[in-house]
Amino acid sequence: MRSLRAPLANVLWYIIWLVLVIACQRWEQLCISQTGLHTFMAASFLLVSILVLLIMSGRYHHEQKxxxxxxxxxxxxxxxxxxxxxxxxxxxxxxMVLVSYLKAKSFFPSLTNPTDYLAYGQAAFWFDLLTSSLIIAIEQQYVCVGFFFNYFFLKNNLMSALGGIFLSGLVFGLLNMENLHFINLFVYCAIGWLLATVYLATQNFSLNLMLGIFVALMKVILI
Structure with missing residues (x-):
């Protein structure tokens, strides 16, 4: 495979996509507080995040050619x-069921979720469930797998594959970790490593989108 552009340009473009995803994640969290779901902020988030997702999708499919x-x-x-x-x-x-069980049994106090959106009302819970699984999860797969493997680790050898899997999982872990703790980071890195491995094994990004949505649903419901 060949790079789309100069290495520095790839890095700059990747930073742009990564910043957009982080901004959307943070905005989604700000839509919910102890008083419940902020309707205007939630509506604004949906408008902007869907627009960002459409831009990312269009750009990815153009580059994928x-x-x-x-x-x-x-x-x-x-x-x-x-x-x-x-x-x-x-x-x-x-x-993820095992991690949820260990959390419930307090084996790892560091894995306790800092926020329980269900406690803030059904509207907040369903908003988090839908946006996390249908918007944020898809955006994450673009930066953790789609754009990531289009810009970096393009050589067809074992070292490139292992390096790509490791860093892809690390990005996924950093995006999803709930608090600054090694165990919390490792849990999500492990999930990211598996998703990256599936992509390299299949070279089918649509499957990663499907698995990303599955992981996001399990995360909200279980973890």
């Missing part, structure tokens, strides 16, 4: 890599 020629759809991916996807879902599900 330089890398692949096969059909990159979730249906094609599921038909071709059903066993891999089923295994990934089982591993992710079991891992």
């Amino acid at each position: 330089f890398f692949i020629t096969f059909e990159d759809t979730w249906r094609n991916g599921v038909n071709s890599f059903f066993n891999i996807i089923l295994l990934a879902i089982l591993v992710l599900g079991c891992f």
